[in-house]
Amino acid sequence: MFRVVIPARYAATRLPGKPLAPLAGQPMFRHVHALACASGAGEVIIATDDERIATVARDFGAAVELTGPDHACGTDRIAEVAGRRGWPEDAIVVNVQADEPLLPPALVAQVARLLEADPAAAMATLATPLRSLAEYLDPNVVKVAVRADGQALYFSRAPIPWRRDTAPAGLASQTDCSAARRHLGLYAYRVGALRAIAAAPSSPLEQLERLEQLRALELGFAIRVADAEAVPGRGVDTPEDLAAVAAVLAGGAGG
Numbered sequence: 244m245f246r247v248v249i250p251a252r253y254a255a256t257r258l259p260g261k262p263l264a265p266l267a268g269q270p271m272f273r274h275v276h277a278l279a280c281a282s283g284a285g286e287v288i289i290a291t292d293d294e295r296i297a298t299v300a301r302d303f304g305a306a307v308e309l310t311g312p313d314h315a316c317g318t319d320r321i322a323e324v325a326g327r328r329g330w331p332e333d334a335i336v337v338n339v340q341a342d343e344p345l346l347p348p349a350l351v352a353q354v355a356r357l358l359e360a361d362p363a364a365a366m367a368t369l370a371t372p373l374r375s376l377a378e379y380l381d382p383n384v385v386k387v388a389v390r391a392d393g394q395a396l397y398f399s400r401a402p403i404p405w406r407r408d409t410a411p412a413g414l415a416s417q418t419d420c421s422a423a424r425r426h427l428g429l430y431a432y433r434v435g436a437l438r439a440i441a442a443a444p445s446s447p448l449e450q451l452e453r454l455e456q457l458r459a460l461e462l463g464f465a466i467r468v469a470d471a472e473a474v475p476g477r478g479v480d481t482p483e484d485l486a487a488v489a490a491v492l493a494g495g496a497g498g
Contacts, residue, residue, distance in 0.1 A: 247288070252293070275341050292310050322437050322441030347474070350369060373386070388424075398426055
């Protein structure tokens with residue numbers, strides 16, 4: 244059995260109150276809760292520091308944990324939930340972000356199975372092929388380099404891996420990004436590792452890249468990576484994303 248925690252923070256720079264944004268007549272994070280429930284998880288919990296989100300979640304029947312307001316990332320918020328609920332060290336919990344209303348439930352189950360199948364790994368996550376040069380060069384698209392055995396080497400906002408032979412010609416020459424993988428922000432953790440990661444200070448590489456998974460790598464934890472079995476839908480970071488996702492849910496074009 245695995246569990247899902249959905250960190251739902253009210254504050255957001257580009258879209259304040261994002262979890263409560265209306266989509267197809269429901270708040271966005273209710274769609275996320277529904278897909279998490281459809282994944283086969285034994286338990287699904289909304290973790291929030293805002294009573295407005297907690298109230299809405301309770302109204303539609305979700306389990307809620309009201310967490311502290313000072314967590315820097317979702318990992319820390321989930322660690323508080325795991326500690327409060329007394330989950331065992333070897334339990335598996337999946338972090339599903341509250342701004343992914345088009346995430347296929349199959350991917351939630353896949354990342355949990357991936358971690359379950361690799362006792363040496365502390366975490367598991369998924370990746371997809373990059374679709375364009377624009378994505379490869381976009382710092383908002385996180386890339387991951389992976390060992391032959393599926394263990395993550397590094398995550399970066401920079402274009403990695405870099406083709407050295409074309410480097411002198413500059414960025415425009417990097418037309419072949421077939422070796423690169425796009426990282427999906429979906430994680431499964433063993434609770435023992437989750438607690439250790441949350442207890443550690445923010446690491447130097449994490450601070451440089453603003454990527455919390457680098458803290459785990461710098462602590463020496465193994466992160467297992469696999470290609471996603473289904474195509475993930477568009478996430479919501481901006482009002483434009485919200486309109487595009489609304490069109491998809493309404494049966495229109497977008498995504």
